[in-house]
Amino acid sequence: MNVLACIKRVPNTGAKIVLTDDNQRIDTSNLGFTMSPHEECAVEEAIQQVESHGGQTHVLTLGPEEATEQLRTALAMRVDEATLLETDGEEWGPRATASAIATAIRDLPDEDTEFDLLLFGNESADMANYQVGVRVAAELDLPCVTGIKSLEVEDGVATAKREISGGEEVYEIDLPAVVAVKEGINEPRYASMRAKMQARRQEVANLEPDRAVAPGTFEKIRLEAPEADDSDAEVLGEGADAVPEIVELLESEVEVL
Amino acid sequence: MILGLVEHESGVPEETSLEALTMARELAAGEETELGAVVFGEEGGALEGELGPYGVEEIYHVTHDRLDGYAPAAWGESITQLVSELGVSTVAAPGTDRGHEVLAHAGAALDAPMATDCIAVDVVDEGETYELRRHRWGGSLVEHARLEGETKLVTAAEHEYPIEEAASTTEPTVSEFTPSLDDAHLRVRVERVETADEEGIPLGEARVVVGGGRGVGGPEDYDKLEELADLLGGTVGASRAAINEGWRPHDDQIGLTGAQISPDIYIACGISGAVQHMVGCKGADTILAINTDSEAAIVQKADYAVIGDLHEVVPELTEAIRETT
Numbered sequence: 001m002n003v004l005a006c007i008k009r010v011p012n013t014g015a016k017i018v019l020t021d022d023n024q025r026i027d028t029s030n031l032g033f034t035m036s037p038h039e040e041c042a043v044e045e046a047i048q049q050v051e052s053h054g055g056q057t058h059v060l061t062l063g064p065e066e067a068t069e070q071l072r073t074a075l076a077m078r079v080d081e082a083t084l085l086e087t088d089g090e091e092w093g094p095r096a097t098a099s100a101i102a103t104a105i106r107d108l109p110d111e112d113t114e115f116d117l118l119l120f121g122n123e124s125a126d127m128a129n130y131q132v133g134v135r136v137a138a139e140l141d142l143p144c145v146t147g148i149k150s151l152e153v154e155d156g157v158a159t160a161k162r163e164i165s166g167g168e169e170v171y172e173i174d175l176p177a178v179v180a181v182k183e184g185i186n187e188p189r190y191a192s193m194r195a196k197m198q199a200r201r202q203e204v205a206n207l208e209p210d211r212a213v214a215p216g217t218f219e220k221i222r223l224e225a226p227e228a229d230d231s232d233a234e235v236l237g238e239g240a241d242a243v244p245e246i247v248e249l250l251e252s253e254v255e256v257l
Numbered sequence: 258m259i260l261g262l263v264e265h266e267s268g269v270p271e272e273t274s275l276e277a278l279t280m281a282r283e284l285a286a287g288e289e290t291e292l293g294a295v296v297f298g299e300e301g302g303a304l305e306g307e308l309g310p311y312g313v314e315e316i317y318h319v320t321h322d323r324l325d326g327y328a329p330a331a332w333g334e335s336i337t338q339l340v341s342e343l344g345v346s347t348v349a350a351p352g353t354d355r356g357h358e359v360l361a362h363a364g365a366a367l368d369a370p371m372a373t374d375c376i377a378v379d380v381v382d383e384g385e386t387y388e389l390r391r392h393r394w395g396g397s398l399v400e401h402a403r404l405e406g407e408t409k410l411v412t413a414a415e416h417e418y419p420i421e422e423a424a425s426t427t428e429p430t431v432s433e434f435t436p437s438l439d440d441a442h443l444r445v446r447v448e449r450v451e452t453a454d455e456e457g458i459p460l461g462e463a464r465v466v467v468g469g470g471r472g473v474g475g476p477e478d479y480d481k482l483e484e485l486a487d488l489l490g491g492t493v494g495a496s497r498a499a500i501n502e503g504w505r506p507h508d509d510q511i512g513l514t515g516a517q518i519s520p521d522i523y524i525a526c527g528i529s530g531a532v533q534h535m536v537g538c539k540g541a542d543t544i545l546a547i548n549t550d551s552e553a554a555i556v557q558k559a560d561y562a563v564i565g566d567l568h569e570v571v572p573e574l575t576e577a578i579r580e581t582t
């Protein structure tokens with residue numbers, strides 16, 4: 001079984017998000033980068049499925065050259081192969097992204113390594129469009145389910161579960177299929193130091209994606225960081241000395257006692 | 258026509274759908290066109306009384322002999338066919354798992370752009386263009402954007418759009434709509450629902466949440482938080498750092514990729530206040546932070562703070578509450 005995971009490089013924002021002067025993007029001069037936790041779980045799921053069923057794992061991202069860093073994180077987790085669809089760093093919308101990924105997926109595999117399972121995050125951390133996976137599935141005419149927190153594969157059928165209030169919906173889907181997962185589906189492994197070193201030397205395929213501009217557009221004008229309430233909290237006290245004040249707060253103000 | 262997707266539980270519309278319907282009605286008014294609603298499921302045909310107050314003029318009740326439960330591609334295809342047959346300019350859906358999923362399928366079939374988690378949508382150029390604001394990073398950033406196209410798809414961010422009734426109540430007509438579906442649309446469907454054995458109060462519903470982060474230091478010390486939470490009739494939550502350490506299960510995670518909470522009070526212990534954590538507790542009425550570091554971001558974001566070691570403060574607090582009650 002061959003499994004592909006699609007990931008996206010995003011800034012690892014901290015306690016306060018600062019924008020660039022033109023309000024077009026997050027000021028990343030003091031930030032590291034990462035992938036979304038949902039996508040980290042997609043990578044882990046790809047590895048676990050191949051561990052139990054055999055086959056190859058592949059990780060793919062569309063982004064600037066620097067996104068190779070996130071591909072190497074996946075390689076260090078022991079994904080077999082990685083592909084970068086290199087852009088000039090401009091933000092791509094979900095339709096153009098999906099179309100480029102679908103084209104790459106059609107072109108990537110050799111005849112004997114078609115993908116059986118294409119894993120996505122439920123939503124990207126920075127944009128949360130909730131649609132790249134579904135659009136890729138439609139282009140490739142594959143069945144697709146999103147919001148998945150449990151996945152088992154047997155005899156070419158995936159049993160996938162989605163949390164709803166009070167329980168879980170169960171889906172049974174013939175592979176090949178597209179599945180978008182949520183954090184909690186598994187516990188992503190930590191890469192060993194040795195694996196990280198090896199991943200640095202591993203080859204990353206670099207392809208140039210086509211940016212298809214479809215009619216009808218969604219276009220960012222600018223970003224805005226909403227005014228946070230930065231007035232300091234009222235300090236009730238230090239250490240255990242503050243306990244009477246906390247009790248008072250719970251009793252009279254919040255009224256939970 | 259502007260079409261709103263209405264999810265319902267046995268004929269009672271979900272709040273999030275009424276939020277989306279409020280947004281859809283504003284768009285219909287801006288474009289001087291009709292407001293329609295699309296509903297699925299057996300009881301969907303009996304929603305006239307429920308949707309009249311929101312100004313819905315037509316209800317399209319989708320029925321099909323092969324469509325007995327939720328099937329994302331089939332729902333998306335039904336909406337796609339309604340869009341072409343009725344000349345729908347915009348479909349608005351709630352920003353829920355299903356709302357996002359169904360609309361994404363319609364978006365793919367129509368090759369139409371889709372803006373998710375909107376908090377405001379304005380009609381400009383007589384409906385050629387929308388100018389909108391939407392959430393990014395769980396709402397810690399707002400994106401101003403332009404949406405253009407023959408068909409536009411939008412979802413309303415959950416619990417951001419105030420539900421408002423229309424100035425005058427309508428008497429919607431109900432039309433049964435049978436889409437043409439083939440096997441491909443029915444490859445994914447809910448086969449069955451497994452109910453969970455409820456234990457404890459779900460995080461999302463708790464009136465008191467005691468959160469523990471990396472500052473808790475290990476799995477055992479969550480006992481102290483559990484004791485306090487129990488005493489207050491609440492539940493324990495955690496930060497992603499604590500979950501990554503393996504101290505708590507992922508179900509306990511509060512934040513961007515975890516649960517959203519809206520308690521009367523959130524007591525955050527040993528949590529630094531990263532944006533991805535804080536977007537999960539926007540709904541809390543009051544936040545009390547217990548942290549050794551008076552410079553921690555959470556001390557700014559909380560309403561109240563105690564500067565100190567949680568291992569000392571929490572047990573003393575539990576003891577004091579026992580004495581008072």
Ligand SMILES: Cc1cc2nc3c(=O)[nH]c(=O)nc-3n(C[C@H](O)[C@H](O)[C@H](O)COP(=O)(O)OP(=O)(O)OC[C@H]3O[C@@H](n4cnc5c(N)ncnc54)[C@H](O)[C@@H]3O)c2cc1C
Nearest residue numbers: 470471472496497498512513514527528529533534549567
């Ligand atoms: C895309 C993305 C999504 C994310 N989603 C989430 C999410 O859903 N939820 C989430 O929580 N995080 C999420 N994160 C991670 C987030 O950025 C932070 O890394 C995480 O919230 C930090 O957890 P923490 O506050 O427990 O740990 P730390 O940042 O390490 O803070 C520990 C705090 O404990 C205090 N402390 C230490 N000892 C004590 C003591 N004895 N008594 C009192 N205080 C003490 C310290 O002063 C410090 O403030 C996400 C990150 C990314 C990039």
Ligand SMILES: Nc1ncnc2c1ncn2[C@@H]1O[C@H](COP(=O)(O)O)[C@@H](O)[C@H]1O
Nearest residue numbers: 006062120121123124128129130131132
């Ligand atoms: N630039 C990208 N490169 C690779 N995968 C992506 C990219 N953007 C989005 N995805 C995948 O699609 C999922 C949903 O993204 P979105 O529709 O933006 O919320 C993400 O979690 C990723 O798995």
